[in-house]
Each structure stands twice: as C-alpha cells, then as structure tokens.
Amino acid sequence: MEAGEAHSLANIVQAACVAHDIGNPPFGHSGEEAMGDWFADQFSSSNDLISEVPSDRQLAFKNFEGNAQGFRILCRLEMYRNDGGMRLSKATLGAFTKYPVTASTRESAASGTAAGYVGLKKFGIFDSELESFRGAASTLGLVVENQGDKTWWRRHPLVFVVEAADDICYNIVDLEDAFTTGEVGYDVVRDILYEAAGKPNRDVSTYTEAENIAMLRAISIGKAVESCVEAFKENYAAIMSGSFSWSLADICSMKSLFERMKKVSKDEVFTARRKTELEISGRKIIWNVMTGILPVYEDLRRSGWKEAGLTAHFL
Incomplete structure (x- = not known):
C-alpha cells in the first residue's frame, strides 16, 4: 500500500471514530432504552399522532438505536439539512455503519440463515435514510444480502x-x-x-x-x-x-x-450506586422531556405539517 493510500484510510477511520457516538442520546444506552420504552408506551396508549406511524416502522421507535440516529444526523440533519447532511465521503459512511440493516429487515434476517452475524446484533439505519446507505453501499461494493423483498449488507471492512x-x-x-x-x-x-x-x-x-x-x-x-x-x-x-x-x-x-x-x-x-442513581434520574428526565415535547408535534399536525411535506422527515 502506498503512503497516500494509508493516509486516506487513516483519515476515513478517524472521521468515523469521531462520529461513532454522535447519535447517542443523553445517558447512553440507558437513554436509548428510556426513549424506546416511552415510544412503546405511546403506541400502547393509542396516541393519535404516534399511531400514524406505519406498523412496519414502529419497531425502530420501540427499540430506539443511537447508531441509526447517528447515520441520520450525518446524512440528513447536520449542516445541509435534508440535502445530504454533512456530505461525508461514502467510505466514511460505510466505516461508520456497524449495523447495515433497518429494524424491520433485521428482525427477519436475524432469525434466518444469517442468525448470529455481528452486523445484525442491532439495526443501524432508519427507513428514511435507507436510500442514502444503499447508494454508499453500491459505490463501496459491500456484499449485499436479500431478505425477501428487503435488503441488508455485510459490514464495510473498516x-x-x-x-x-x-x-x-x-x-x-x-x-x-x-x-x-x-x-x-x-x-x-x-x-x-x-x-x-x-x-x-x-x-x-x-x-x-x-x-x-x-x-x-x-x-x-x-x-x-x-x-x-x-x-x-x-x-x-x-x-x-x-x-x-x-x-x-x-x-x-x-x-x-x-x-x-x-x-x-x-x-x-x-x-455502583452512582451509576444506578444516574440511570434512574436520566430515565425520568428523558420521559419528562419527550412528554413535554409531544404537544409541539401535535400542534404541527393540527397546523397541517403533513401538507407541508414534513411527514417523511419525521418517519
């Protein structure tokens, strides 16, 4: 490998490492669980707004995943919002994505012949960003797997x-x-x-x-x-x-x-007591914040955000 190629690979890995936790909510994994539990509670209570989420996408909410949120931030939310996001190289996006699968596809793939594959331990792509990853995966030549009418990929080597x-x-x-x-x-x-x-x-x-x-x-x-x-x-x-x-x-x-x-x-x-107390207080904080924010989305719904073309960006 030439020095220039080694330098490029190092830069790709470094960029992916810097970004790897960008989608994690406050309080880390316990925060993810708290958000997932909050959504599950909303689905079970038949909240009008939440119930509009298609059934095949509810799993991504009930099992909220910081990896998928990270990919969403990189590709959509940060900098050029809804227009490529941070516009990172496809190689960086590939190196970032530990779990190249959506929540619904992972559920079926993880119980099939690929059960146990490390890239299916969790999901790392929301349906709303699937095409962005599909484009990167095609350019990178990632090994593709078909699960019925759905697709997932083997991990990028980096x-x-x-x-x-x-x-x-x-x-x-x-x-x-x-x-x-x-x-x-x-x-x-x-x-x-x-x-x-x-x-x-x-x-x-x-x-x-x-x-x-x-x-x-x-x-x-x-x-x-x-x-x-x-x-x-x-x-x-x-x-x-x-x-x-x-x-x-x-x-x-x-x-x-x-x-x-x-x-x-x-x-x-x-x-440790310190960690347990932090997780308990963190869970309460996240539930209070999300419950407090919900009326904002309800107001948007009443004011016609669906007509404004915002549905796809939330779902």
Missing part, C-alpha cells in the same frame, strides 16, 4: 477497525476512570493494566498512584492497537469477503485481558 478503537478505549479508559472515581481499587486496576502493558520494566517509585495508572493506560492502548492490527491481518480474507463475524477485540491476543476488564466493570462499575 467498521472492524473503528469498532476495535471503541472497544480498546472503553475497556482501558473506563478502567482508569473507575480508579479515579474510587469505584475500583488501585491494586486491581494496576495489576490488569500492568499485564496489558506487557509488564514494563520501569522505575515508578516516584510516581503517584494516578501517574502510574495513567502511564500503564497509555502503554496498554498501544499494545491493544498492535494486537487488534494483527487480528485484522490474520483474518483479512474473511473480513474482505464479508464472512468475518466477530469483533477484533474478541479474537485478538489480548482477548482474555479485555474479558477481565469487562468483568471488573460489570461487577464493580455498572452496579
């Missing part, structure tokens, strides 16, 4: 690189954050990061605990990048053909260390 960057950061940096907040003890964090960093032979006698953890975190990230790069190279053929169905972090040489980090987070961080 998705696995973007996903690895995310996995590396949240596993390692979250562990450092847990030490900083006092949720996980120094010895536990130090021991895991010391091994992840390759057991560096450095004199840390003058370091504070925070300085030592920061140093080990930085080295660990570098080692993790190297490990995931090797995993990509070893599975290059499967990745390029669209048959690869794992995350690089799950199969690389540091797999066991990532699993230890996840276990610590699950046992010590996700169950």
Whole structure:
C-alpha cells in the first residue's frame, strides 16, 4: 500500500471514530432504552399522532438505536439539512455503519440463515435514510444480502477497525476512570493494566498512584492497537469477503485481558450506586422531556405539517 493510500484510510477511520457516538442520546444506552420504552408506551396508549406511524416502522421507535440516529444526523440533519447532511465521503459512511440493516429487515434476517452475524446484533439505519446507505453501499461494493423483498449488507471492512478503537478505549479508559472515581481499587486496576502493558520494566517509585495508572493506560492502548492490527491481518480474507463475524477485540491476543476488564466493570462499575442513581434520574428526565415535547408535534399536525411535506422527515 502506498503512503497516500494509508493516509486516506487513516483519515476515513478517524472521521468515523469521531462520529461513532454522535447519535447517542443523553445517558447512553440507558437513554436509548428510556426513549424506546416511552415510544412503546405511546403506541400502547393509542396516541393519535404516534399511531400514524406505519406498523412496519414502529419497531425502530420501540427499540430506539443511537447508531441509526447517528447515520441520520450525518446524512440528513447536520449542516445541509435534508440535502445530504454533512456530505461525508461514502467510505466514511460505510466505516461508520456497524449495523447495515433497518429494524424491520433485521428482525427477519436475524432469525434466518444469517442468525448470529455481528452486523445484525442491532439495526443501524432508519427507513428514511435507507436510500442514502444503499447508494454508499453500491459505490463501496459491500456484499449485499436479500431478505425477501428487503435488503441488508455485510459490514464495510473498516467498521472492524473503528469498532476495535471503541472497544480498546472503553475497556482501558473506563478502567482508569473507575480508579479515579474510587469505584475500583488501585491494586486491581494496576495489576490488569500492568499485564496489558506487557509488564514494563520501569522505575515508578516516584510516581503517584494516578501517574502510574495513567502511564500503564497509555502503554496498554498501544499494545491493544498492535494486537487488534494483527487480528485484522490474520483474518483479512474473511473480513474482505464479508464472512468475518466477530469483533477484533474478541479474537485478538489480548482477548482474555479485555474479558477481565469487562468483568471488573460489570461487577464493580455498572452496579455502583452512582451509576444506578444516574440511570434512574436520566430515565425520568428523558420521559419528562419527550412528554413535554409531544404537544409541539401535535400542534404541527393540527397546523397541517403533513401538507407541508414534513411527514417523511419525521418517519
């Protein structure tokens, strides 16, 4: 690969990494669940406005997905609104899209012969942006799968690189954050990061605990990048053909260390009182905000927003 090509690939990955959480609501995954539950409650209560959403699109509301909202922001809402959005390169859009499938298609595809494929774990495209992704996928030559009269795609190869960057950061940096907040003890964090960093032979006698953890975190990230790069190279053929169905972090040489980090987070961080209180308050905030905004859409409906051609942009 020539230097210019490598530079272009790095820029694509970097852009996709910067954008990867752009569609997440406040409070992260718990915020997604709160929004989905709010919509499900509205559907069950037969709200006049909400009930106008076609049945085949209700699933995308009940299981609100930040990945799909992110693609919507990039392609429609930000900058050139309803006219290409941020107008990013098709390669960047492909590298951004971890789940190249709509909610309704995913439901049937995930229960068929492709069950278990990593790109079907969630959905990443709303029906309103399907044609935008279809155009990018065609140009990029993504492997296409047909599910009855619907279509989904195998992941763009660079998705696995973007996903690895995310996995590396949240596993390692979250562990450092847990030490900083006092949720996980120094010895536990130090021991895991010391091994992840390759057991560096450095004199840390003058370091504070925070300085030592920061140093080990930085080295660990570098080692993790190297490990995931090797995993990509070893599975290059499967990745390029669209048959690869794992995350690089799950199969690389540091797999066991990532699993230890996840276990610590699950046992010590996700169950912490601070996080539980945040999720509970966050859920209440999101429900109150969405309930408060609903009358605005009801007013738009009464004033004839359907006639103004706004229906497609909301649905």
